[in-house]
Amino acid sequence: MKEAIFTIGNALGIHARPAAEIAKIASQFESSITLYGNERKANAKSLLMIMSLGVTNGQEFVVSAEGKDEDEAIDALSLLISNNFYED
C-alpha cells in the first residue's frame, strides 16, 4: 500500500471539475484507490463519492492506493493535485 498527503490549494476546493479529473485518472488504474478527508473516505474512482467529501481550500487529505500499479497511480494523482488541477 502506498499513501500520500496533500493540501488542497485551488480556490474552490474539490468541486465538480477537479472531482471528475481525479475520478478519470483513478479509473485508469487497477489498484483500489481511496481518498480520506473531512473525517470520511471515498472511492477515488467514484465522482459522486469524491464530491460528497466536500474538501475545501486549505484542507488536508490523504490518497491511498493498493494494488500492483499503486506507485504509478499515486504519481499520476500527485501530479494533478500539486498542479492545483491545472485551474490557475
Place this chain on the structure above:
Amino acid sequence: MKIIGKNVVEGIAIGTVQYIQDSFEELLQEYGVDDPQYEKLKYEKALSEAVMQLKVIVSKAKEANNNEQVQIMEAHLFMLQDPMLDDRINQLIELGESAPKAVMKASDEMANMLGSLEDAYLRERAADVKDVGKRLIRRIFGIEEPKIDREGIILCGEDIEPSLIANLSSDCVSGIIMGNGSSTSHAVIIAKAKGIVTIVGIGTAINDFENGTEVIIDGYEGSLILKPSIEEMKLYQERHEIEKQKKAYYLSLSELPAVTKDGFNVTLAANIGNPKDIDDALKFGCRGVGLYRTEFIFMGKKQLPTEDEQFLAYKYVVEKANGQLCVIRTMDIGGDKPLDYLSIGKEENPFLGWRAIRICLERTDIFITQIKAILRASVYGKVAIMLPMIINFEEIVQAKALIKRASNELTQSSIAHANNVQIGIMVETPAAAIMASVYAKEVDFFSIGTNDLVQYTLAVDRGNQKVSYLYDHFNIAVIHLIAQVSEAAHANGKWVGVCGEMASDPLAVPLFLEMGIDELSMSAPSIPKIKEAIRNCRRDGEILKHVLTLTEASKIREFLSGTILANNINDTIN
C-alpha cells in the same frame, strides 16, 4: 383552451403534443420481482444499453460543436458508470428489491446526498443523477426513447430530462412545455442554447395532454393554447411567419457595425450577471461588456467570496470578450439584497441606505479583495472598473486610492496584474449627474444607470403601484440630466455610455445618438433590435433640440414614434 405558464425561451411554436413519460409508479407496482441474480442481469443489460446511448449522444454533440451539451452529457456518462451508484444498486437488488426499484432508490439517495451540499453547482448535479436513473429505468422496462420522427413536435412533460433535450434536433422539435416551474434547470439551459421555444410551470394540467393534439406556444407571454380555433391558428401562423423573417434579418445584422446613416459609430455592449452570460451575448453580436454585475458572486453564499474565486469568474468573461472592453462594476449590494455574512441590518429605506460604494469605502477589505481579483483578470484582456452609487467627489478620490493600494500590494507580491485599467463611475444619482462636469476630470468614463437615475430623480418607487405610473425614462428632467452628463463627459474628452433599461428602448435611440452617447449596454437579446434602430437613423440634432422644448413624457413618446416612422417611410421612398 388557454393555459398560462412562465416564458423561458421566447418565440412562437406551433405543433402537436408529444408527451414524455416521467413517472414510473404504475409500471413499478405491476412489476413482478425475479431472483436477485436475474434482476442483476436486467440491470447490467440496461446499463450497457444506456452507456451506448449516451456515447452516441456525446459524439453527436461533439460533431455539432456544442460544448455545453458535451460537458453535461459526459458528466451523465460518468455518473452512469459510477462505482458508488453501481455498488448501491447491486446491494439493493441483493436485499430483494427489483432492478428498477433499486435503480430508483439508489439514484434518489445519491441525489439527496448531493442536494444537501453547500455548493450550488453540486446541488444542481442532483437533478443529473436522477436523470441518469430514469434513463436506466426506461431501459429496464424496455420503454423506447421518445421517437422524434415528424416535424412540429411540441414536447410536453412534468419534467423533461436534459439528456433528452440535448439529443433533439430542433428541425423536428418546435417547442417544449414543462409542468415543473424551474427556469434555471439544465433542461432549460440546453433548450435556451438550442433556441427551442419553451415555457415552464403550467402545473399538473400537463399530465392530461394527449399525444397528437394541436398546440400553440406563445413564448413571449408564456402561455399555450391547446386545440386552437381556426382563427387562433391563423393569427399565430402569421405571427410565426413574421418572426421567422425577423430572426433571419436580425441574424444577418450580427456581423454588421452599429453605425448611423451619417457614419456615427456606437458600441453595443452586453449587460451580464453570471459569467456564462457572455457566451449567449456574443451570439447576439455584442462588442464587449458594458455592465458586469458582480453581485451574484456575493449572493447565495455563507461567506465572502475569495480573491481566487472572483478572479476565475472575471477572467472567464474577460477572455471570452476577446479583446473588447469589459466594464466590471464593483459590488452593488445593499439592504434590498441582504447578505448573511455582511450585517447590513434592517433598513427603513434600503435604496437610500448603506449600499454599494458606501459599504466598500468602510469595509475596505472587501473592496481591495475585489479590486485585486479584477486587476489580475485584466491581464487576460481589456478591463474597466466602474464604481456604483457615487454622489461625492471624495468617494471617487478615496476609491482610486484604494485601487492604487491594491495594485501596489499585487506588485509587492509579484502577482501578474494590469496597471492601465480605466476607472469610471455609474451616474445613477442626481448628485453625480449635476456634478458631472467636475467629476469628469477625475474619471475615464461615465455610464448612466437609467433605472436608478429615474427612480432617484423622480423620487418614485416603481414597485409601488400607486405611483409607478410616474416612473418614466422619458420624463423631461431625466432627459435633461442625461444630455448634461453626455456634454460634460465630451467637454472633458471622456466617453459616456448608458447601461439601464432605457438603452434597450428603440424610441430612445435617436435621442442618445444626437447626444453623442458612445456606448449602449443592454441585455444581449435586445442588441439586434437596437442595432437596427441605429442603422435606420440619420442625425441632424433636430430631434433632441425639439424634445428638450417639450415637458410631457407622453408628448415626447408621441413625437419620437412619429419621427421614427417618418424616417422609415422616407427611406423606403428614397
